[in-house]
Amino acid sequence: MDKNTITGFVLIVLIMLGSYFLLKPSDAELKKEQLVQDSIKRAKAAAAVVKTTKPDTSKKTVALADSTLKKIPFGMASVGSEQFVILENQELRVKLSTHGGRVYSVELKNYKTFDKKPLILFDGDNNQFGLILNIPGKNVNTKDLYFTPSSQSLTVAEKDSSNLTMRLSYSPTQYIDYVYSLKGTGFKLGLTIKSTGLDNIIANSSTFNLNWQASLHKQEKDMKQERQYSEIYYKNTDNEVNDFGDTKDDQKSITDKKLQWVAFKQHFFSNILVAKQGIDKSNLTVSTDVTNTADVKQMKADLSFTRMADGAVPLEFYFGPNRFSTLKEQGYELDKVVSLGWGPLKYINRYAVLPVFNFLKQFNWNYGLIILALTVLLKLVLSPLTYKSYLSMAKMRILKPEMDEIKAKVGEDNPTLLQQEYMKLYKKAGVNPLGGCLPLLLQMPIVIAFFRFFPSLFELRGEHFLWMHDLSTYDSVISFSPIFGVDHISLMCLLMTISTLVYTYFNNQISGATGQMKYIGYVTPIIFLITLNNYPAGLNYYYFLANMFTFLQQYLIRLMVDDKKIHAQIQENKKKPEEKKKKSGFQARMEEAMRQQQQIQGKKK
Known part of the structure; x- marks a missing residue:
């Protein structure tokens, strides 16, 4: 760089520094500028409020949606938010969901899993309970609809019993009720399903078709052994108790005899549905997802019931241990879900070993x-x-x-x-x-x-x-x-x-x-x-x-x-x-057999 170029750069730097200090705004000028900017922001905010102040059409939209849903069978019940209602006594803590009106989960309060966690038999969306309603032009499953509960929390530990109703409304005078009842003690949960005013809406309204399925949680240390002893048991009205077998997945359709109860049995705990009036037709399925390390087996029951004269179907759940004495107290021969062997072994255990053990x-x-x-x-x-x-x-x-x-x-x-x-x-x-x-x-x-x-x-x-x-x-x-x-x-x-x-x-x-x-x-x-x-x-x-x-x-x-x-x-x-x-x-038979053997050998020779 020559002398003139260096002189030019120096002058430029001096001009820039001089301009910075000479043209710098004073404090008064800065305050005035800040006031101007604040005024601009307030003006923009006011303009935004004016733009959003439009006629409210949301009510018209909701009204239009309601009118559309009313034209669909149980359309008003197809939308909603899931809520839970707790029903509990000294042994059970039952969580009911408004989505489907079903039993969402069951906890046995006095028992723990093998790793000392709360013992929950089942929970979540893998467990379903719903009526299949045959409405002309459409089949409706109540598991997808929203019920209205009569209460938000019920504890009956100090009461004789308590009831809770889950209502699925078609109209103010047409509805289906799930009436749950729980006594102060015990492992039974009562359920009465009753239809009101829907006989002209539901085809073949004298029959209820129920879908019940559950994915049963692992409770014990050894998954292999727990799966071996987990299966479906069922008893017909002729007092015959049958099961699927310990280890295999299977499916059975039972139409020739009425069933009295169906049990989703695990190794040490059972979920049993008892139908007091009998189950007309049954389709039972057991499957095992070996990749699922949290659940033992998946069990499913499609059941068909005939309504009583008053339009109701009385049912009863047993959620509890597979203790022989406890099951026997429930009636209906539920104690037969405890596998004590086959043939004469069963009688040895039931009538000889078990009484001595209980003594x-x-x-x-x-x-x-x-x-x-x-x-x-x-x-x-x-x-x-x-x-x-x-x-x-x-x-x-x-x-x-x-x-x-x-x-x-x-x-x-x-x-x-x-x-x-x-x-x-x-x-x-x-x-x-x-x-x-x-x-x-x-x-x-x-x-x-x-x-x-x-x-x-x-x-x-x-x-x-x-x-x-x-x-x-x-x-x-x-x-x-x-x-x-x-x-x-x-x-x-x-x-x-x-x-x-x-x-x-x-x-x-x-x-x-x-x-x-x-x-x-x-x-x-x-x-x-x-x-x-x-x-x-x-x-x-x-x-x-x-x-x-x-x-x-x-x-x-x-x-x-x-x-x-x-x-x-x-x-x-x-x-x-x-x-x-x-x-x-014995000696006579042995001697005769030997004589015959000798005669055969003599003929061969």
């Missing part, structure tokens, strides 16, 4: 002690069978050397002849080879009955004993990443397995089992470990106690039984004349 429960002991007492009583009752089984196995053990001699003489290549010689020995010695098996077989139904009794026993839910925090589910002492679907080891199941292995070892010593029979007994406990690992700790605890008491019984019997005396008695029996020995039916 022991009266002492208010810990449930671990009640199971202990139940096991002791059962073992005492079965002790004669245990004694006979031990005695028979002891006789077979004493005969083992003579059986080995026969085997060496006859050889293993002629099994028919070998069995004949064995039978002659049994006959001479007065020994029944099945004497040790029959008592065990007679005990098996009781053992299997307990397999269904303890998992269905509501009383064990949340009850602790020793290290087991909940006797109704597994006690995971070790947890790990899933391997073939197993992610834990139950300590009580492990102890039960070890005790079974020890029992098998001593049982083999008593019976003198050899070869394959000796090792088959060791495979079964391993299968039990895999199978029963997810089962309730209370069940494994019972099996463990049963093994321990069997050890004790066998030890005491061994003290009372002298092998030398048994051997002497066998030898004495062998000396008796052949004709004086009474042949058992």
